[in-house]
Amino acid sequence: MKRTLNIETISKxxxxxxxxxxxxxxxxxxxxxxxxxxxxxxITQIVFTPKMEEEYxxxxxxIKPEYIVEILGEVLERPDNMKNxxxxxxxxxxxxxxxxxxSCAKTMPFPIDTNGYDIGEKTRLEYRYVDLRRERLKRxxxxxxxxxxxxxxxLKEKGFIEIETPILTKSTPEGAREFVVPSRNFKGNFYxxxxxxxxxxxxxxxxxxxxxxxxxxxxxxxxxxxDRQPEFTQLDLExxxxxxxxxIMNLMEDIYIKVIKEIFPEKHITQxxxxxxxxxxxxxxxxxxxxxxxxxxxxxxxxxxxFITDFPMFEWKEEYKRWGAVHHPFTLPQxxxxxxxxxxxxxxxxxxxxxxxxxxxxxxGSLRTHDIELLKTCFMVMGHDEKELEEKxxxxxxxxxxxxxxxxxxxxxxxxxxxVALNEESIREVIAFPKTGDSKDLMxxxxxxxxxxxxxxxxxxxxxxx
RNA sequence: GGACCCGUGGCGAAAUUGGUCAUCGCACCUCCCUGUCACGGAGGGGGCUGCCGGUUCGAGUCCGGUCGGGUCCGCCA
Numbered sequence: 284m285k286r287t288l289n290i291e292t293i294s295k296x297x298x299x300x301x302x303x304x305x306x307x308x309x310x311x312x313x314x315x316x317x318x319x320x321x322x323x324x325x326i327t328q329i330v331f332t333p334k335m336e337e338e339y340x341x342x343x344x345x346i347k348p349e350y351i352v353e354i355l356g357e358v359l360e361r362p363d364n365m366k367n368x369x370x371x372x373x374x375x376x377x378x379x380x381x382x383x384x385x386s387c388a389k390t391m392p393f394p395i396d397t398n399g400y401d402i403g404e405k406t407r408l409e410y411r412y413v414d415l416r417r418e419r420l421k422r423x424x425x426x427x428x429x430x431x432x433x434x435x436x437x438l439k440e441k442g443f444i445e446i447e448t449p450i451l452t453k454s455t456p457e458g459a460r461e462f463v464v465p466s467r468n469f470k471g472n473f474y475x476x477x478x479x480x481x482x483x484x485x486x487x488x489x490x491x492x493x494x495x496x497x498x499x500x501x502x503x504x505x506x507x508x509x510d511r512q513p514e515f516t517q518l519d520l521e522x523x524x525x526x527x528x529x530x531i532m533n534l535m536e537d538i539y540i541k542v543i544k545e546i547f548p549e550k551h552i553t554q555x556x557x558x559x560x561x562x563x564x565x566x567x568x569x570x571x572x573x574x575x576x577x578x579x580x581x582x583x584x585x586x587x588x589x590f591i592t593d594f595p596m597f598e599w600k601e602e603y604k605r606w607g608a609v610h611h612p613f614t615l616p617q618x619x620x621x622x623x624x625x626x627x628x629x630x631x632x633x634x635x636x637x638x639x640x641x642x643x644x645x646x647x648g649s650l651r652t653h654d655i656e657l658l659k660t661c662f663m664v665m666g667h668d669e670k671e672l673e674e675k676x677x678x679x680x681x682x683x684x685x686x687x688x689x690x691x692x693x694x695x696x697x698x699x700x701x702x703v704a705l706n707e708e709s710i711r712e713v714i715a716f717p718k719t720g721d722s723k724d725l726m727x728x729x730x731x732x733x734x735x736x737x738x739x740x741x742x743x744x745x746x747x748x749x
Numbered sequence: 750g751g752a753c754c755c756g757u758g759g760c761g762a763a764a765u766u767g768g769u770c771a772u773c774g775c776a777c778c779u780c781c782c783u784g785u786c787a788c789g790g791a792g793g794g795g796g797c798u799g800c801c802g803g804u805u806c807g808a809g810u811c812c813g814g815u816c817g818g819g820u821c822c823g824c825c826a
Contacts, residue, residue: 308786315783332783348776367786376784390777393760396787401761405818458826481826505825506750602824611826665826720819 284355290324293372295358302327302377303385305416306350307396316343320354320377323421328367328376329354339382349388349395349416355381404711408725411716423705423713430546430701431498434518437538443494443520448483450476450500455675456667457612459503462513470742476502479694481611482679484521485651489687496520498697504722509709510643510699513722518646521692528634531648531693532557532590535638539588539700547704553578553587557638561593575642583706589639593617596633597664605666610635612661615650615691621660628664638695645700648693655683 287300304322311317316331331343346352356377367373393402395416407414414420435445454461454475461475477483480499487495499519507513518538525531536557543550553576565572572594576587596616600607606628608614617632618624624631638646652658658680662672672680701713711717718724735745 310785310788311782312785312788313782315785317785317788319786326786328786330784362784365784365786369786373786390759394775403756403760403818405756406760408818455826460824478826503825506823508825509820511825608826613826721817725818 288324289320289322289327289372292327292358292375292377296360296375297358299355299357299380300377302329302354302356304351306346306348306352308348309346311344318343318346320352325372326370327372329356329379330376331379331382335380339379342382342384343379346382346384347388347390349391350384351386351388353383353385354379404719405725408711408717408719411726415715420712423701423707424715426546426705427697427701427713430542430704431697433542433545434538435498437541438494438496438520441494441534443496443522444492445496445498446487446492448477448480448487448497448499450502452477452483453675455482456671457608457665459505462502462504465741465743467741478503479517480519481613481694484519484692485613485687485690486679486682488521488523488690489682489685491523493523493688494520495522495692499694507718507720507722509711509720510702512698512710512714512718514718515710516697518695518697519692520694521690523688523690525650525689525691528592528636528648528650528691531650531691532559532636532638535646535648535693535695536588539638543586543704550584550586550704553585557588557590559590559592559636562591562595562632563593565591572637573639573642573644576639577641585641586703587641590636591639592636593632594635594637595629596631596635596661597628599629603666607665608661609633610647610649612665613649613651613658615652616657616661619654619657621657624660624664634691638693640700641703643699643703644696645703646693646695648691650689650691653683653687653689655680658683 284301286303287295289302289304292300292302302320302322304320307319307321307326309316309318314333318329318331319326320329331340333340354377356379358375359378361367361374361376391413392410393399393406393413395413397417398419399407399414399417415424438445451464451474454463454473459478461478464474464476466472466474477499479501480497484495484497497519499517500514501517502514504513505511520534522531522534540552540555543552558576560574562572565574568574572591574589576589577585578587579585595609596614596618597606598609599605610633615634617634633649635647635649637644638648652661659672662676698710698713702708702710705713707713716724716726723729738745
């Protein structure tokens, strides 16, 4: 017999159904026993009475919360005074005929029929597979999936194609600290995990993939925060021949408006089209480059999307005693004549913009420099010499020398977006298996030591005292 | 690299100024209950207060260290 999902029982009154799922709760009244059966679609009440076959009725008493069971029974409409308006299947119940235990379960390490906020994160992360049984987390993961599906659909309709770029790539100067991966075949050499598909996507543009996107995993070995993880997901896209940066902004705006309308209909956007504000104005008026522009900060359903534009191109990096890029070196400066760079680097703006949502930066985009000389100048300004460029970016300049159209793109951090859209304080609540503030995986217990054999094979120094 | 906060049975919390304070709720176990849906009722098991050391006649309660979590600054092209 084919399995019926809990939510489907409502339309099967009078029919015999086979249900499978988790025992959410048990209410035993001596003779009559109620079990709330949970599956991905919801909860259904099952009723067991002594009238059923003795073999099965005795088995019911063995059942404990979170056991996984299979129940054959008849869908009955409940008498009016016994209906439960709290749950979708509250108007019916299943009169059980038989029962089979598919899996037993130990007592859960913490309650899962709550929202979980009052349980220490340490415990929740250690038993993440149990924590994920929580309704709230399953809802978050579902919404996440629905959103990403919609984004793919929208971009497909607009002529973008999704392309996977390498995760194992090369260490480059500039940018975030990278995770490095030792090479076994070439001892003493290392891959770096991609901190962003930036270079690859620009090379795809040079190849004539005029509209690229990717739901991309990125890796950065920086100290995490509540809204950061060492690995995270971004909607990454790039296009050739954009009609100015406005085309990119409009595209991103269009995507988010559709996402909110379809996946988060309870939300309302403060202002459409998304207002724009220059970096200078944001800094002067709001003291930061990601102002929270909500009208009513107590309204949990308000979403204030704002574009912040005209970021400076360069900033002084005191730590390294040199100039660096505010965004990245590939950003197109608004001053395209390198001669004028001498006037004062701090005054040069870039064709760069961020998308800010309720005080969080959820996307950063720009037009890219496609003039090789200008690009080299930008690198030189930031303290890189010809030799280093030849070493680290040869592929990049070479590709451009074979022809590169004007292009631009944007990357949007999805974890942060989901946290805001789902009213979660931490992005850990919207990621299935997040890491701690120390970049550890408490469930898998990683990072972990590896054996001396492994170290040797990788050409790494063997620990003496192990 | 720096600053701050937290750590009590499985989970969440309580323990006046350090002195029977290891308590409560949930969960768990046993028994009773044919209509509950946070079911109800009776009884029961479980911690020595993250760890180490110090102060004190006496510490969960003070001090130091350590381990484990969290937040923030730096960092995050």
